[in-house]
Amino acid sequence: MFGYHLDLALRSFRRSPALTALMVLAIALGIGASMTTLTVFHVLSGDPIPGKSDRLFYVQLDANERGAAPPGAEPLEQLTRFDAEALLREHRGERQVMMTGGSVAVQPAQADRPAFFASARYTTADFFPMFETPWRHGHGWSAADDEAGARVAVISHELNEKLFDGADSTGRMLRAGDRDLRIVGVLAPWRPVPHYYDLYAGRFAKTEQVFTPLSTALQARLPIAGSMTCWGNRTAPDPRALNAPCAWLQYWVQMPSAADAPALRQYLTDYSEQQRAAGRFERPSNVRLRNVTERMSFKHVVPGDVHLQLWLAFGFLLVCLTNTVGLLLAKCMRRAPEIAVRRALGATRRAIFGQFLVEAGSIGIVGGVLGLGLALLGLWGVRQNPASYAQLAYLDAPMLAITLVLALAASLAAGLLPAWRACQVTPALQLKSQ
Numbered sequence: 001m002f003g004y005h006l007d008l009a010l011r012s013f014r015r016s017p018a019l020t021a022l023m024v025l026a027i028a029l030g031i032g033a034s035m036t037t038l039t040v041f042h043v044l045s046g047d048p049i050p051g052k053s054d055r056l057f058y059v060q061l062d063a064n065e066r067g068a069a070p071p072g073a074e075p076l077e078q079l080t081r082f083d084a085e086a087l088l089r090e091h092r093g094e095r096q097v098m099m100t101g102g103s104v105a106v107q108p109a110q111a112d113r114p115a116f117f118a119s120a121r122y123t124t125a126d127f128f129p130m131f132e133t134p135w136r137h138g139h140g141w142s143a144a145d146d147e148a149g150a151r152v153a154v155i156s157h158e159l160n161e162k163l164f165d166g167a168d169s170t171g172r173m174l175r176a177g178d179r180d181l182r183i184v185g186v187l188a189p190w191r192p193v194p195h196y197y198d199l200y201a202g203r204f205a206k207t208e209q210v211f212t213p214l215s216t217a218l219q220a221r222l223p224i225a226g227s228m229t230c231w232g233n234r235t236a237p238d239p240r241a242l243n244a245p246c247a248w249l250q251y252w253v254q255m256p257s258a259a260d261a262p263a264l265r266q267y268l269t270d271y272s273e274q275q276r277a278a279g280r281f282e283r284p285s286n287v288r289l290r291n292v293t294e295r296m297s298f299k300h301v302v303p304g305d306v307h308l309q310l311w312l313a314f315g316f317l318l319v320c321l322t323n324t325v326g327l328l329l330a331k332c333m334r335r336a337p338e339i340a341v342r343r344a345l346g347a348t349r350r351a352i353f354g355q356f357l358v359e360a361g362s363i364g365i366v367g368g369v370l371g372l373g374l375a376l377l378g379l380w381g382v383r384q385n386p387a388s389y390a391q392l393a394y395l396d397a398p399m400l401a402i403t404l405v406l407a408l409a410a411s412l413a414a415g416l417l418p419a420w421r422a423c424q425v426t427p428a429l430q431l432k433s434q
Contacts, residue, residue, distance in 0.1 A: 019330075020363065022327055023327050023367070024370060025367075026321075026324045026327070026367070027324060027363060027367025027368070027407060028367045028371040028374055029316075029371070030318075031403060031406060032370075033317065033378070034313040035372070036375050037306070038313070040306055040379075040382060041306055044193070044204070044301070044303070044389055044392070045302045047293070048192040048193060048194060048196045052132070052254075053291060053292035054293065055254055055256070056253070057093075057252065057253045057290065058250070058290050059251040059253060059288075060077060060287065061075060061076070061268065061281075061286075062283050062286035063080055063083060063247060063275070065232060065245075066283055072284075072286060074288070076229055077227070078227065078249055078250055078251075079098070079249050079251045080245070080246060080247050081240065081241070081246075082242055084098040085242070087251060088251075092264060092267050094255060096124075096252065096254070097251070098124055098249045099121060099197075099249065099252075100122055100123075100249050101122075101200065102121065102217060102222055102225050103118070103120055104117070104118055104222055104223070105118075105176070106159075106209075106210070107175040108162075108175075109173075118208075119201070119206070119210070120208055120217075120222065120225075122216075123211060124146050125143045127140070127211070128154070128185075130254050131192070134188035135187060136186045136187060136188040137169065138154075138168075138183070140154055140184070140185055141213060146214070147215070148215075149215040149218075153182070153183055153211060153212045154183070154184060154185040155169070155183055155186055155187070155209060156190075158209065159210065169183050171183065174210070176210060176220075176222070181212055190207050191207050194301045196295070196301075200250075203299075214249075226248065228248040229246065230244070230247075231246075261291070269285050272285035303387075317410065321413065324363075324411070324414040325414045325418065328356075328359075328360060328414060328418035357412060359415065360414060360418070361408055361415070364410060365411075367407055368407025368411075369407075371403065371407055376395060379393045
């Protein structure tokens, strides 16, 4: 029966090619616009570390001076070095990481290649297993290397390609500033979207090129590139010193399960009270503990204009579907005599309904394929945008499937009313009028 309905649909399309082309175009334009914006939204709002995002927590403590903000206001985004190191020593999670961003001058070993600046991440050993970095060669450093301030480094896949033409560079030396760092690992291509572990570097920033222990960066006085908040009347000669009243380190904790969050929050509250009793914290305890998803939502990682564009695109799809419904109704009414003859020859209302749904579905599939091409063209246009997230706008396999399913579902929905109207055609009245 489906083959018969499809044959009737093709004959109908050949009889009115202009009307069919208009319906296909309407579906294609709506699908193309909606899938372009939906793909961008999907890329920007996806879970950057599936299966683990509810167990990774970003820690905030209120170490600021008394009059800095009203009680209970959002605390500082980052921790002081004293607090970060204290929490790291007490080791209350499966893994914990303190870190900041930086920038280093890299001197290639080849004399004919000029020096250049590379983005860097100064962190601790748990960074790599916590954030599940993929490896091309070697591995990360150990906690003992953190303690010793070992001059070691992990480099990105891109930097390895640039400096060593993609060869295994583990064991070789990297000239960073005026220091030599021994390369212990090379990452495979890795770019989490969003750049959730450090939003200060940019919500959709590229992965850093050089990773080295924070202790090594402090000893070597490598420059940092991130936010720093200092307070108090006294001026710290070195804002990165252990007891300096400056917050500049991000701190993440991995817990065994999401259910362990209350225990971690209580520990941080107790720690804050201890520091307040010791005179370091002047303000009441004010702890914030958010997992990856909560933090991205709080920081509004997905740009507001993307949300607006998504609503506008689906509104446009609705307009296109409304026009398609009107065209299908017009076509249905024009074919009333044909429907009457089929009914008189024994076709059931169910068969008529099925015939018109097959026609609508066929239009949707063709419109979906054309809409897919328009979506690819739209994504190409997005990638020409200077926005930081523009280069991430690519259609993946799940979104490809959604495009075709949405086109089919939209066309079938548009075909319901015309199919129902076709079922209501009274054969006797139509045949008498002829």
